[in-house]
Amino acid sequence: MLKITELTGGYGDKTIVKGVSFEVPKGKMLGILGPNGSGKSTMMKLISGVLPAKSGMVEIEGRAISEFGAKELAKKMAVLPQLHAHAFAHTVRETVSLGRYPHQSGWFASWSHEDEAAVAEALRLMDIQQYEHTPIDQLSGGEQQRVFVAQALAQNAKILLLDEPTNHLDINHQRELLDTIKRQAIEKDLTIISIFHDINLASMYCDQLLLLDKGHVMRIGEPHEVVREQDIERVYQARVSNHPHPELPKPQITLLPGVERPRSASAIRAEDFSISAEMVLYESDVPLKTVSSAVINAGAGWYRTFINRHVDMDYNIDDSLSEMTRFIEERGFKPTDTVGMMTAIKTEHVIIKEFPSSFGSVVIAVTAGVGNAVDVSKAIERPLGVGTINTWILVNGALSDEAFIQAMITATEAKTKALHQEGVKDPLTGTIATGTSTDSCLVAATQQGAILPYAGPITELGGLIGSGVYQCTIEAIALYRKAKMQ
Numbered sequence: 227m228l229k230i231t232e233l234t235g236g237y238g239d240k241t242i243v244k245g246v247s248f249e250v251p252k253g254k255m256l257g258i259l260g261p262n263g264s265g266k267s268t269m270m271k272l273i274s275g276v277l278p279a280k281s282g283m284v285e286i287e288g289r290a291i292s293e294f295g296a297k298e299l300a301k302k303m304a305v306l307p308q309l310h311a312h313a314f315a316h317t318v319r320e321t322v323s324l325g326r327y328p329h330q331s332g333w334f335a336s337w338s339h340e341d342e343a344a345v346a347e348a349l350r351l352m353d354i355q356q357y358e359h360t361p362i363d364q365l366s367g368g369e370q371q372r373v374f375v376a377q378a379l380a381q382n383a384k385i386l387l388l389d390e391p392t393n394h395l396d397i398n399h400q401r402e403l404l405d406t407i408k409r410q411a412i413e414k415d416l417t418i419i420s421i422f423h424d425i426n427l428a429s430m431y432c433d434q435l436l437l438l439d440k441g442h443v444m445r446i447g448e449p450h451e452v453v454r455e456q457d458i459e460r461v462y463q464a465r466v467s468n469h470p471h472p473e474l475p476k477p478q479i480t481l482l483p484g485v486e487r488p489r490s491a492s493a494i495r496a497e498d499f500s501i502s503a504e505m506v507l508y509e510s511d512v513p514l515k516t517v518s519s520a521v522i523n524a525g526a527g528w529y530r531t532f533i534n535r536h537v538d539m540d541y542n543i544d545d546s547l548s549e550m551t552r553f554i555e556e557r558g559f560k561p562t563d564t565v566g567m568m569t570a571i572k573t574e575h576v577i578i579k580e581f582p583s584s585f586g587s588v589v590i591a592v593t594a595g596v597g598n599a600v601d602v603s604k605a606i607e608r609p610l611g612v613g614t615i616n617t618w619i620l621v622n623g624a625l626s627d628e629a630f631i632q633a634m635i636t637a638t639e640a641k642t643k644a645l646h647q648e649g650v651k652d653p654l655t656g657t658i659a660t661g662t663s664t665d666s667c668l669v670a671a672t673q674q675g676a677i678l679p680y681a682g683p684i685t686e687l688g689g690l691i692g693s694g695v696y697q698c699t700i701e702a703i704a705l706y707r708k709a710k711m712q
């Protein structure tokens with residue numbers, strides 16, 4: 227275990243690191259974050275003893291590092307420095323072998339089996355055996371970086387201090403290196419402190435993070451306690467947005483540009499929709515921020531093409547994703563820029579309406595096939611046939627994440643109310659239907675103009691969505707019923 231208490235130090239009269247305290251238990255990895263010049267490397271130098279501290283303590287398992295001899299300390303602690311000016315005249319194997327120096331004794335050091343095994347293991351872990359006899363200066367920056375990490379690993383110390391270990395590495399080698407280091411920490415009970423410039427990598431791999439600001443600890447804790455928008459923005463002086471990692475409970479940030487997106491003169495208009503026998507199509511000049519439960523590109527994203535495609539009643543293709551992607555490509559659209567839904571009802575039965583407001587307008591488009599309507603409170607009791615109400619809400623305005631979700635809720639409530647009003651029943655239970663079995667909803671916004679933080683019924687936007695979806699759904703049901711009667 228490594229314990230740092232009130233560590234203070236710097237260069238000459240210049241105090242860089244000011245009263246830093248923390249502990250890292252065995253088997254854990256602490257990531258150091260902070261902007262350029264905040265004192266990260268200086269702190270590492272103080273911890274490793276390369277730079278004497280002005281005050282404070284660094285203890286390894288309860289013993290101050292000042293009590294260790296140089297070789298004894300090197301057996302406990304391996305350091306990957308930020309710059310590797312040394313050793314460029316050596317081969318890869320020779321460079322990695324230098325990591326074994328604390329384990330050599332006497333003037334005529336004897337190279338043991340243990341030394342050989344440690345070097346071989348380090349070469350293997352960093353996947354650099356193939357360069358074993360290559361002079362280091364003939365390797366790429368990323369390959370060299372792996373050699374220096376191998377040198378630190380060959381030292382077989384229980385504490386690893388790494389200054390930007392992923393420097394120069396491509397994304398796969400970043401992952402491989404950090405996976406290896408993390409695995410080593412767990413399997414060999416290593417204590418690891420590592421400096422990171424990449425906040426997202428640090429969040430993904432570290433158990434604890436320390437955010438350094440002008441030599442002070444601004445925040446320390448688990449990644450979710452440290453990777454917070456306001457703190458990161460203040461310390462790094464950059465606009466960021468925080469979002470969840472898709473697979474791990476580790477927050478990630480996205481850098482936001484200082485330069486604004488050029489404003490588009492065009493807005494979403496109902497008359498710009500086109501309706502053919504194949505599809506209802508809306509093509510936007512600018513990408514719209516979209517949240518949907520579509521077939522293609524469901525979830526959140528930015529898209530310019532919106533398709534509600536007509537398919538036969540008996541459309542039943544196992545891989546509808548591939549089939550729909552092909553359909554989009556064959557029509558000259560880009561699947562990466564398109565949200566696509568399907569409906570069995572005729573596209574001419576779509577209802578598209580524009581609702582003006584004080585902030586801009588909302589365009590709503592609904593197709594409603596209610597032959598297989600469902601009372602959702604009884605859905606679990608029996609199998610369901612396919613049926614679809616597709617609801618699109620396109621907003622000329624800038625929605626918050628909250629507003630996107632509220633818009634979905636408001637739209638769903640309005641749809642259900644319309645079914646109730648029209649007396650649409652679940653054919654299997656005879657009770658009032660709440661929707662159909664495969665309804666889709668889409669909310670998209672220009673993200674320009676008025677900022678719309680909410681979209682519940684209490685807001686103007688929510689009110690428009692509520693009455694708009696209600697009206698459109700009622701009219702769409704009427705068209706559907708009329709067509710069925712004929």
Ligand SMILES: Nc1ncnc2c1ncn2[C@@H]1O[C@H](COP(=O)(O)OP(=O)(O)OP(=O)(O)O)[C@@H](O)[C@H]1O
Binds near residue numbers: 240265266269
């Ligand atoms: N050898 C030195 N002598 C005098 N001042 C130094 C020395 N090394 C670093 N400094 C100063 O100490 C401050 C902190 O530097 P340090 O290298 O610790 O920052 P850092 O957080 O690691 O930055 P970076 O992200 O750029 O690597 C800087 O203002 C730097 O100019």
